[in-house]
Amino acid sequence: MKPTAEVVHAASALSSWMSGVCTEVNKLSSDVAALLERNLAGKSKVDRAALKGVDAYPRDFLTRNSYAAGAGTFFAVETIDDKVPALDWWARKEYGTIGRLDLDMTPGSNRYYDYEKLPFFSTAASTGEQSMWGPYVDFLGFEEYILTFAAPLRVQDRFTGVTACDIRIKDLEPLIMPTLRAIPGDAALVNASNRVILGNSGSYLVGERIKSGDSNQRRVALDVPHLGLSLIYAA
Numbered sequence: 001m002k003p004t005a006e007v008v009h010a011a012s013a014l015s016s017w018m019s020g021v022c023t024e025v026n027k028l029s030s031d032v033a034a035l036l037e038r039n040l041a042g043k044s045k046v047d048r049a050a051l052k053g054v055d056a057y058p059r060d061f062l063t064r065n066s067y068a069a070g071a072g073t074f075f076a077v078e079t080i081d082d083k084v085p086a087l088d089w090w091a092r093k094e095y096g097t098i099g100r101l102d103l104d105m106t107p108g109s110n111r112y113y114d115y116e117k118l119p120f121f122s123t124a125a126s127t128g129e130q131s132m133w134g135p136y137v138d139f140l141g142f143e144e145y146i147l148t149f150a151a152p153l154r155v156q157d158r159f160t161g162v163t164a165c166d167i168r169i170k171d172l173e174p175l176i177m178p179t180l181r182a183i184p185g186d187a188a189l190v191n192a193s194n195r196v197i198l199g200n201s202g203s204y205l206v207g208e209r210i211k212s213g214d215s216n217q218r219r220v221a222l223d224v225p226h227l228g229l230s231l232i233y234a235a
Contacts, residue, residue, distance in 0.1 A: 017176060018227065024064075024065055029152065048084055051084065051085075067167055072164065076160055120132070123150075129226040147169070188231070196208045217233070219233075220233075
């Protein structure tokens with residue numbers, strides 16, 4: 001059974017929107033990498049001097065992209081000097097202001113943020129491609145469902161970390177729900193792990209894992225490289 005015109009249009013619109021986010025995150029990576037290349041001047045590890053000016057890029061990202069709740073850079077620990085912060089993360093705060101978000105980077109603490117083991121970082125590190133993680137509840141930051149988009153950061157031709165942005169599901173909803181609701185019947189955007197990112201009805205709840213092989217369900221892969229996104233809809 002071929003997808004209806006509504007489904008085809010929705011898949012195209014969702015692909016375009018998600019690809020736009022990937023383009024922005026990749027630009028953030030390119031900008032940060034270019035600055036670090038200039039500032040390092042041949043040094044093997046990122047030091048405080050190399051970070052001069054880096055914070056302007058995530059702040060600009062958040063100013064230009066109102067859908068994002070946070071943005072910045074996560075460094076691979078082995079690529080930075082001991083006294084250099086492992087991440088440079090900026091987030092929207094009260095009344096729309098943008099400020100640096102400090103996370104607990106002390107190994108062994110109750111709220112230790114071991115980001116190198118998280119999928120958005122580890123996938124980008126192992127594949128060298130963009131990645132997306134979520135929806136998941138960000139207990140160490142916004143404490144609500146979010147998506148994290150990440151792009152590998154390469155400096156001096158080696159993996160140096162990732163640049164990323166967070167999007168809260170509640171902020172994503174008004175942007176893509178009209179597209180999902182244009183599809184007759186139940187439909188949802190799902191991630192590579194078959195979990196619902198957002199659905200157009202109570203049949204698909206955020207974070208719910210969808211069972212494969214349902215004869216009443218159809219699927220269209222979105223044209224967004226490396227992220228494994230799909231649109232599912234009732235047959």
